[in-house]
Amino acid sequence: MLQIDTWKRVLIWLVCLAGLAMALPNAFYTRVEQSNDAVSAIELGGATSELTQQAGQWPSWMPSSLVNLGLDLRGGAHLLAEVQVDDVYASRMEAMWPEVRDALRPERGTVGSIRKQPSEADEIRIKITKPEGMSRALEVVRGLARPIQSLSGVGSYDIEVRSEGSIIVVQLSEAEKLASDDRTVRQALEIVRRRIDEVGTREPTIQRQGADRILIQVPGIGSASELKEIIGTTAQLSFNPVVSRGADEDAAAGVGNKVIPSLDDEGIFYTVEAAPVVTGEELVDAQPAFDQNGRPAVNFRFNTSGARKFGDYTLENIGSPFAIVLDDEVVSAPVIQSHIPGGSGIITGNFTVEESTNLAVLLRAGALPAGLNFLEERTIGPELGQDSIDAGKVATIIAFAAVLVFMALSYGLFGLFANVALILNVALIFGLLSVIGATLTLPGIAGIVLTVGMAVDANVLIFERIREELKTAKGPSRAIELGYEKALSAILDANITTFITAVILFAMGSGPVRGFAITLGLGILTSVFTAIFVTRLMIVIWFERRRPKTIEV
CATH class of the missing domain: 3.30.1360.200 (Gyrase A; domain 2)
Incomplete structure (x- = not known):
């Protein structure tokens, strides 16, 4: 017989209500955003009448988490920077010269006096006045070599030492250059992230691209030049x-x-x-x-x-x-x-006060290990983002309406139950996006539209199984129960494989792809929940009240 324990019923409705409550602030996006910004400003600098008024636009006891809008929806700045990894070689050699000099000083009786000679950026050239002591000098300087601490450089050392007549030449090894390039880009990536975080911008996208490039996208910032001022200074x-x-x-x-x-x-x-x-x-x-x-x-x-x-x-x-x-x-x-x-x-x-504040931010965040060459810079206006939002709304509404009509015509009353679950499903997606602070991008909207189309798949499987069970002359109660039981494995198989795909997209993809993967993954979780639990609960409540002798699906 159809039966759902009372505690399970309460838990299902509580989850739905919590999802609706968390999604609600997104229906009043501008008002809630202004209120949140005012509350943050009051905490940092104290209250003013204007800030207090803005903070009061949204009740403090209500959830106030919002879905962050990505660069393509909100507008902002886009930069593609190339890290000048060669800059590190020169500074590395400059820092090594005192170490080489101090190591050779005790050997003056053997190697004579030592003099640094003009040299390329990635090497040190040292002249000794007693060439007959060259073998000892090379031995001492080679003793300064350190093993490379990276998987690609196992068994290699950071410097190579050779002689050219009375000149000792110290160079970075090729393995060390590769390891240094990787470290430099990683360090630059982290410092750029820290500098942008210091300014308090919302949900930036900062990613490594290729061997020596960094993609930086910051929604809501005024212009690309403003972003360059924050991150472009090396502050060494x-x-x-x-x-x-x-x-x-x-x-x-x-x-x-x-x-x-x-x-x-x-x-x-x-x-x-x-x-x-x-x-x-x-x-x-x-x-x-x-x-x-x-x-x-x-x-x-x-x-x-x-x-x-x-x-x-x-x-x-x-x-x-x-x-x-x-x-x-x-x-x-x-x-x-x-x-x-x-x-x-x-x-x-x-x-000026502003310059001293910015300098403190740069120094506190750390010095960029090398200069950045900006290969591409764009300022994306918010009106383009509004066009994307409007287009996304139209696409979602059309998809939503088409699915609702199809389900109602195909499955009658049961289709209406599925439609209610579909509405709850979309609300749960936005509630989860708000809770985790995810960033919604244009591909993310595409993920939601796709989820709307996919959300009824589980219900379709269930309803078709119920139809088949009804043909075997079983009663309506048993047919509904068997329909859910036999459709469960197919529902889980289909959604688990899609969820694995979403996880791979999130792990391997860049910003826009990740936005799609997040909404797709969350949509799968919420659609399975609404199909297996919410729709079933509505059918059980209806069945308990009506006790129909026959049902039509």
């Missing part, structure tokens, strides 16, 4: 010893040094040691602040390793100038007045 901070200061840009820097301009003093150039004492990678915090004269500045703090190096250098070089270099420009070059043991300091310059 370093602290370098100052060799000299002057007005000649073409002054001979000397081996191991470089000439860079001053950020604030036009026409002034500093000659600094290329190898920094501390880099921005060792920063753990940076916050906008004001200096002793009330001008905008940035406070910074190093980690333990950076604090120790910073403290040791300031202790040994009291009275010497020390350059704070940001993206190859000297922000300031204060004279070290005393030992600074705490690992913290302040960056001053001719900043």
Whole structure:
């Protein structure tokens, strides 16, 4: 006999009501979005009459989670950036020179004096005055090689060392270059994500494309140029010893040094040691602040390793100038007045409050390991997104109406039960999308339209099985029960295979494909739930009240 326990009935209706409640804010999208933004602004900066009024547009006791609209629906900025992985080779070699120099110094009796020679970006050339000690020099420098920590570089080392007459040549190995390229792109990807998250934008799409490219799509942002300002600056901070200061840009820097301009003093150039004492990678915090004269500045703090190096250098070089270099420009070059043991300091310059805040964000998020070359940039207007939404609404309404009419004509009263379940199904999809904070894209709308078409498949299987059982002269109660039992395996098989496809699309696909996979996967879950539980519950309630002798499906 048809029977569903009371607790199961209550649970099914509670799930449906919860889905409807979570989907409801999307019917008042603009009002709820303004209310949510006002609540967030009040929490950050305090309440004003205008913000309080906006926050009151939606009741605080009601669910307020919304489906996030993707770039193609909301408008925003699209960038395709290429990571300049070659930039890392030069900085890697610059950082390695002090290590090579310190390793060879104890061997001066064997190799003679050592001098760094002009060289390519990805190598170091060192001349020794006693060529007869070359074998010992090569042995010492090769001892600095480290195994490559990657699957593709197992058994390889990061540097290759060879001799050319009295010159030692240190180069990055090809395996290390490949590993370095991969690390650089991964690091750039993470830092871009952190920088965008710092700004508080909604649901950005940030993905790696190919070997050295990053796709960045941020809905709701004003323009591509605005997005480039957030992520395009490398913000590479370093602290370098100052060799000299002057007005000649073409002054001979000397081996191991470089000439860079001053950020604030036009026409002034500093000659600094290329190898920094501390880099921005060792920063753990940076916050906008004001200096002793009330001008905008940035406070910074190093980690333990950076604090120790910073403290040791300031202790040994009291009275010497020390350059704070940001993206190859000297922000300031204060004279070290005393030992600074705490690992913290302040960056001053001719900043505005906005510039100091942005600089703090960039430093806090981390320095990009290499520059970005923007190959493609587009600003997508919201009116295009509105056109997509309108087209999606039309397609959904047409599909919805066609399915409702078909089910009503094909299966009569049972078709009407399936139609009610279909409406609940769509509401449950939007409720789940809102709860998990998913982003709805144009392919996502296509997934919903497809789900509407597929949602009745399970009901069709069930109703056809009930028809077959009725032909065997079984009673209506037994026919309904057997129809659900015998159709269950086919329903599960069909939907599980489709769900596996959706999971693969989500795991392997990019942003738009993922949007389609999410709505398709959630639609499968909700359609199975509504077909197996909701439709059956409505049929059971109807049957208990009417007790028909015969039924027509």
